[in-house]
Amino acid sequence: MEVKTASFEKTSADTSMTVSGAEAVIKCLLEEGVETIYGYPGGAIMPVYDELYKYQDKIHHVLTRHEQGATHAAQGYARVSGKVGVAMATSGPGATNLVTGIADAQIDSTPLVCITGQVGSHLLGSDAFQETDIVGISTPITKWNYQVTRAEEIPEVIAKAFYIAKSGRPGPVLVDITKDAQFASLEFNYKKCSGIRSYKANPEVDLIQIEKAAEAINSAKKPMIVFGQGVILGGAEELFKEFVEKTGIPAAWTILGLSALPTKHPLNVGMVGMHGNYGPNILTNECDVLIAIGMRFDDRVTGNLDHYAKQAKVVHLEIDPAEINKNVYADFPVLGNVKETLKALMELVKPNSHKEWHNRFKELYKTEYKKVISRNLDVNKQDLGMAEVIQEININTEGKAVIVSDVGQHQMAACRYSDFTQTRSNVTSGGLGTMGFALPAAIGAKMGAPEREVVAVIGDGGYQMTIQELGTIFQTKVPVKIVILNNGFLGMVRQWQQLFFDRRYASTEMTNPDFVTIAKGYHIEANRVTDRTQLKDAVKAMIDHDGPYFLEVKVEQEENVFPMVPTGASVSDIILE
Amino acid sequence: MEKKNFTVSIYTENNLGLLSRIAAIFLKRHINIESITASPSEVPEVMRFIIVVEVTEEQIKKIVGQIEKQIEVIKAFYHTAEEMIYQETALYKIKSSEFLDDLNVQAFIKATNARIVTVTPKFFVIEKTGKRNEVDELYETLKPYGLMQFVRSGTIAVTKNEMPITGILEKFNTTNSIS
Ligand SMILES: Cc1ncc(C[n+]2csc(CCOP(=O)(O)OP(=O)(O)O)c2C)c(N)n1
Numbered sequence: 001m002e003v004k005t006a007s008f009e010k011t012s013a014d015t016s017m018t019v020s021g022a023e024a025v026i027k028c029l030l031e032e033g034v035e036t037i038y039g040y041p042g043g044a045i046m047p048v049y050d051e052l053y054k055y056q057d058k059i060h061h062v063l064t065r066h067e068q069g070a071t072h073a074a075q076g077y078a079r080v081s082g083k084v085g086v087a088m089a090t091s092g093p094g095a096t097n098l099v100t101g102i103a104d105a106q107i108d109s110t111p112l113v114c115i116t117g118q119v120g121s122h123l124l125g126s127d128a129f130q131e132t133d134i135v136g137i138s139t140p141i142t143k144w145n146y147q148v149t150r151a152e153e154i155p156e157v158i159a160k161a162f163y164i165a166k167s168g169r170p171g172p173v174l175v176d177i178t179k180d181a182q183f184a185s186l187e188f189n190y191k192k193c194s195g196i197r198s199y200k201a202n203p204e205v206d207l208i209q210i211e212k213a214a215e216a217i218n219s220a221k222k223p224m225i226v227f228g229q230g231v232i233l234g235g236a237e238e239l240f241k242e243f244v245e246k247t248g249i250p251a252a253w254t255i256l257g258l259s260a261l262p263t264k265h266p267l268n269v270g271m272v273g274m275h276g277n278y279g280p281n282i283l284t285n286e287c288d289v290l291i292a293i294g295m296r297f298d299d300r301v302t303g304n305l306d307h308y309a310k311q312a313k314v315v316h317l318e319i320d321p322a323e324i325n326k327n328v329y330a331d332f333p334v335l336g337n338v339k340e341t342l343k344a345l346m347e348l349v350k351p352n353s354h355k356e357w358h359n360r361f362k363e364l365y366k367t368e369y370k371k372v373i374s375r376n377l378d379v380n381k382q383d384l385g386m387a388e389v390i391q392e393i394n395i396n397t398e399g400k401a402v403i404v405s406d407v408g409q410h411q412m413a414a415c416r417y418s419d420f421t422q423t424r425s426n427v428t429s430g431g432l433g434t435m436g437f438a439l440p441a442a443i444g445a446k447m448g449a450p451e452r453e454v455v456a457v458i459g460d461g462g463y464q465m466t467i468q469e470l471g472t473i474f475q476t477k478v479p480v481k482i483v484i485l486n487n488g489f490l491g492m493v494r495q496w497q498q499l500f501f502d503r504r505y506a507s508t509e510m511t512n513p514d515f516v517t518i519a520k521g522y523h524i525e526a527n528r529v530t531d532r533t534q535l536k537d538a539v540k541a542m543i544d545h546d547g548p549y550f551l552e553v554k555v556e557q558e559e560n561v562f563p564m565v566p567t568g569a570s571v572s573d574i575i576l577e
Numbered sequence: 578m579e580k581k582n583f584t585v586s587i588y589t590e591n592n593l594g595l596l597s598r599i600a601a602i603f604l605k606r607h608i609n610i611e612s613i614t615a616s617p618s619e620v621p622e623v624m625r626f627i628i629v630v631e632v633t634e635e636q637i638k639k640i641v642g643q644i645e646k647q648i649e650v651i652k653a654f655y656h657t658a659e660e661m662i663y664q665e666t667a668l669y670k671i672k673s674s675e676f677l678d679d680l681n682v683q684a685f686i687k688a689t690n691a692r693i694v695t696v697t698p699k700f701f702v703i704e705k706t707g708k709r710n711e712v713d714e715l716y717e718t719l720k721p722y723g724l725m726q727f728v729r730s731g732t733i734a735v736t737k738n739e740m741p742i743t744g745i746l747e748k749f750n751t752t753n754s755i756s
Binding site for chain 1: 594597605643646650750
């Protein structure tokens with residue numbers, strides 16, 4: 001008897017038909033409800049592209065201008081829609097160009113299925129033209145990967161790929177398909193995967209752990225919540241809001257948790273970590289119970305672990321058992337999908353308001369406002385500040401936009417100052433900090449949420465890492481709004497050089513091209529703001545424009561991002577200037 | 578925390594890429610693998626890796642967490658030496674001339690429960706199965722006689738306590754209706 005290592009759902013229509021491996025790939029995608037995929041053709045994946053041509057009325061293939069762009073676009077799509085993003089590439093260089101996006105998706109838990117073509121199976125291991133061991137290369141950066149060498153394997157492997165990518169803690173999966181497997185035929189009969197025996201997507205909820213956690217929360221005098229993307233991935237935003245409101249506990253977010261709770265919610269106390277808000281960082285080291293929800297204590301969040309929340313009992317709600325006690329010891333670990341664990345916890349926690357404790361956050365906010373925020377937003381300083389631009393975008397989009405940010409100072413400005421009223425609105429490269437992420441991710445985000453305004457906020461450095469995706473925008477007419485905050489520097493690195501390397505600006509100053517002309521070369525409507533007086537009208541014109549739009553804003557060259565927890569310092573040693 | 582020898586037992590599906598996935602978990606943390614073996618386990622179609630490393634208990638807990646996270650890993654366990662029954666096998670190749678001349682060696686081999694597996698006019702091959710340190714001791718004894726070759730297997734081990742793999746697999750079969 002064959003050993004059953006995975007379970008599959010019954011098919012609705014039990015009619016199998018003979019198709020090629022390449023056609024099977026497309027049929028699998030359709031069965032999984034995929035409407036849009038991002039990719040780039042080449043020799044080893046040509047049979048699949050030939051089928052894409054035949055199925056073009058059913059599945060929309062977006063030709064990005066670089067395979068990295070395809071992965072980031074698929075990520076943007078997945079992040080806003082909650083669906084699995086799909087990217088496709090040929091073997092060799094096509095496959096290796098996917099690597100950055102896959103690594104980014106792995107560290108930020110984004111569900112992706114990447115499909116790569118591979119040389120014929122008889123050539124494997126012969127250093128054939130465009131043969132690269134992409135399965136070997138992608139092993140440490142994928143949740144799962146597999147090389148298909150026989151056409152019959154395709155339906156089951158792709159079904160597993162989707163199941164693994166989206167279940168439990170999501171992540172990227174790569175399926176490499178040899179060219180002969182694409183040409184060969186098989187009896188096609190698709191069954192969605194519903195379980196894999198060696199993989200537990202959702203750990204069972206232990207009610208005893210929940211009770212203990214509830215007790216700790218109920219007896220806390222100075223509790224604080226830090227929430228991460230787990231709240232969004234678990235679809236637990238509403239529940240989380242109820243939890244926060246019932247317990248009255250101040251809630252701070254990690255960069256990936258941002259937008260799970262509206263920015264202006266009275267219990268939202270801002271961001272934790274390196275460039276987070278003053279209050280939550282200082283009070284991390286004063287709270288008596290720290291409730292971590294769907295977050296993983298990244299070092300950018302914790303600063304020096306030896307001085308991180310040592311006085312607090314830690315409650316950790318987490319889906320991935322490997323995250324428990326990885327960086328911070330959890331006195332009360334609560335394993336499970338937060339949607340389930342929060343629900344169970346909700347019934348046991350007592351209503352509270354923690355008024356005085358909450359006032360501490362308010363006081364510290366006042367300090368931060370005086371020293372940092374009011375300066376960032378000050379309209380009387382000479383040059384435009386990044387925060388002013390974000391503020392203007394907030395006004396024009398009424399907090400309803402998806403903000404896609406790249407990596408650097410502008411990213412911190414975008415996260416700190418954006419006003420979010422809806423979940424899945426903040427798309428940024430958190431764990432990997434991938435410059436070049438935002439432009440392609442914005443394309444995917446707009447396609448994943450076409451009814452929403454999507455604004456990409458990018459630095460002049462990161463923009464030039466994937467600037468070729470303007471071609472994708474031109475070709476697809478996807479109406480994304482692109483804002484470049486141009487400070488003429490690799491700003492974040494320059495800031496570190498200023499603060500920690502005695503202003504030795506090694507290779508951080510950039511001679512930039514005429515960005516407006518470049519956008520216009522792609523027939524994208526474009527404008528430039530060089531002075532504060534032009535900002536209001538320019539942002540309004542951009543948002544009002546029906547179609548893609550490019551706006552370059554010249555900002556202060558040597559502005560620094562504060563507050564800041566210097567590397568190696570404790571979060572409560574956060575500096576304001 | 579003090580570093581100790583830990584034996585990690587990993588039950589997995591029989592998947593091609595799994596060895597490099599597991600090895601990468603150690604590599605990434607600069608942890609030297611002292612010994613590694615892979616073989617079919619007591620459960621049909623299930624593989625078992627046995628990896629010996631010297632780390633702290635805190636490290637091994639995290640490593641096992643990362644290993645279990647791999648999709649095709651059914652379950653991973655870690656044990657200290659005291660919780661295991663383990664053996665290694667080694668082969669020692671020695672010049673016949675040296676060997677025949679010295680009666681001490683022959684006596685020693687007998688005393689340590691080693692075995693002569695091959696005798697040729699040019700060389701002898703001795704086999705020893707036992708604990709790591711026993712294999713080491715014989716190595717030290719034979720070294721002065723001019724070892725032509727020496728090779729040792731990885732550690733193979735069974736635990737004193739049960740590792741409930743069959744239960745885990747059965748649970749999957751009963752909760753997922755076969756289709
Ligand atoms: C691919 C990549 N290379 C290098 C870095 C290191 N890095 C982090 S921020 C930064 C500067 C970004 O400059 P820019 O895009 O102009 O944004 P700004 O900080 O000026 O807002 C660099 C080089 C990175 N994060 N990603």
